[in-house]
Amino acid sequence: MNRNTTVAEIRKQIKQSLAGLYDENEIGNFTDLIFQHLLNYSKIELRLKGNEVISQHFIDKIAEIINRLRAFEPVQYILGETLFYDLPMMVSPDVLIPRPETEELVDWIIRENSGKALRILDIGTGSGCIALALAKNLPLAKVSGVDISEKALEIACKNAELNHTDAVFYRFDIVKQFADAREKFDILVSNPPYVRESEKKSMQPNVLKYEPHQALFVPDEDPLLFYGAIAELGNRILSSGGSIYCEINEALPGETAEVFRSRHYPVTEIRRDINGKPRMLKAGKNQD
Secondary structure, rough: OOOOOHHHHHHHHHHHHHHHOEEEEEEEHHHHHHHHHHOOHHHHHHHOOOOOOOOHHHHHHHHHHHHHHOOOHHHHHHOOOOEEOEEEEOOOOOOOOOOHHHHHHHHHHHHHHHHOOOOEEEEEEEEEEHHHHHHHHHHOOOEEEEOOHHHHHHHHHHHHHHHOOOOOOOOOOOOHHHHHHHOOOEEEEOOOOOOOOOHHHHHHHHHHHHHHHOOOOOOOOOOOOOHHHHHHHHHHHHEEEEEEEEOOOOOOOOHHHHHHHHHOOOEEEEEEOOOOOOEEEEEOOOOO
C-alpha cells in the first residue's frame, strides 16, 4: 500500500490480498470490521468515503492485519473485540470467539424468562458473553459466571465493566468441585466443551490453530462428560422447577438428552438452530 491511498483503493487491496483464502462475504465482513475498529467508520461511511485518503499510520496497521488474516488468525483476536447479542466483547486466544448459535441459546432464555427475578449461573463462562447478555436483557436477574481459567475470568470481568453490568465471575471446576456447591440457582446455562477429538479433522484451521482447545475438545471415549457434571451440579444447586439450558454437539442430541433424563430431569427439549441443526437443549427439574 502506498502513501495517498484512498479508502476505495484499500478495500480493493484487502479483497485481492485475501482472495482464494476466504469467500467474498467473509472478506467484506473483515473489511467492515477493520475500518470500524481503526477509524470508527460505519458500513455506510465506508462506502461514502471511498475517495478519502488514509494516513500512512492506518495503512501500516491494515497491512499488518491482512498479513495475520492470511495466516488464518481470527479477525476477532486480531482486533481484540467482537459483538455478541449487540454487546461489545473483548476477546483473546484465552477465550472462545462467541458464535451466532450461542446468541440463539441466549435468545431462547431471554424469551422464556423476561421480567422474572431469577438467579442464573453461566458454567464455563469464557469471555462472559452469555452471562453479560442475560444480565443486560433480564435486568431483574442476578447473574454469575464461573470458569476454570483465570485468564478467561480476567476477560469476563473486563467485559462486565465494559458493558456496565453487575454480573459477578469466579473460578470453579465443575468436574472436581460440584460437591462443594451450596448456592441455589433458578437457571444454569452452559456452552461447555463438546467437540470430540476425532472431529478435529473437519474443523477450520483458524479454530484449530488459535482458539483454546481446553474450551473446545472432549475425549472420544467420554464426549458428554461435562453434561454429566452439569446435570449432577444441577441436582445440588438448581431450585425446584428450575431449568438447564445448554449448547450441544449436533451429532449427539439424543445421547445428550439421555444424560439429563437419567439424572432426574424428566422434561427435556432439543431445539434446532437457524440452519436446522440440533444445537440447543433445555432440561427441566420437577417442582418439589
